[in-house]
Amino acid sequence: MNEYGNAHAGYPAGELYIGDYHLSLRRAADALTDLSLIRILSALHGLVDLKRPLLPYNVRPGDPKAITPEKVAVHAARLGVHDADVIFLGGQDYIRLLRPCVPHLFTPLSGGMHHQRGQCRQAREQSELRRQWWQAAADLHAAHHPA
Template sequence: MIRGLAYGFPSPGAQESWNPRAFSCGNKKKPDPGLNEYGKKNPGYPAGELYTGDYHLSLRSAADALTDPSLIRICSALHGLVDLERSLRSYNVRLGDPNAITQEKVAGHAASLGVHDADVIFLGGQGYADLLRPAVPHLYTPLVGGMGDHRGQCRQARENPALRDAWWNAAADRHAAVNEKTQPDGAPPGLRGHASDEA
């Protein structure tokens, strides 16, 4: 999520900053909408409605608690970073498949969103975090363990404002630490450039 982009504002001060949140897509999706009476493909579904699996829905509900939906991005194995309103058709692509999104394309998406200058929380599996981290070296990934653990942690985030605040504080600290590490000594904060690709 990008603070102020995945799901929820932690505090009034955070509402004034742009903080994305991202989370991974899911294997379970709505069925393909098929063809219309003229043999043309029917429109897809908004990305925010396409994925129907319990894991994805758990990630999404936590993201909704973290920030405004307009700042949320789904990391799709086929399409990369997509907003909740983007129309997508059902697909069957996993990370590592020949048609899967590449790190280079995801880097382009991240650059166009300006995430180099935002606190970013990512909710999802390690493969998706690995896909995003070269483009977003300050990516904060609070979920640990397996999918069941992730779902429990997402439930806690939905129910506990203090945990959401702690996640945002950790994301801000990570962002500051990466910026400090990747900037030349003595560069004024307002003149700092993009973070490097190193974690």
């Protein structure tokens, strides 16, 4: 039984989202880090592991059923992101959900979806860009968590 009391457990989160934009983000994330460290920020479920079973849904940030920043903060605390370099790939609505609890969040994407997809392609293809992004994430973490 899943969280809704249905017998069907759903699909792994890493396979549920199939739109071109999400796939671009995901491929860049795959190039940036180990699969075990990647999380999806779901507007309904919060931060979820790629293997977590989910049923399809249609909820966007700000919808009545959407997860709140407070609940995202609980997820982030469980993951220990307060003490980690964090790169977030996604749109502004999702950044607004995560930034309150991860002030050191590095968000390298800018512009519209088409531009962001190009940036993701560059991250996949250019190891130097990935290195720069991780350095920027480390610098932001250090600035928010001085030794």
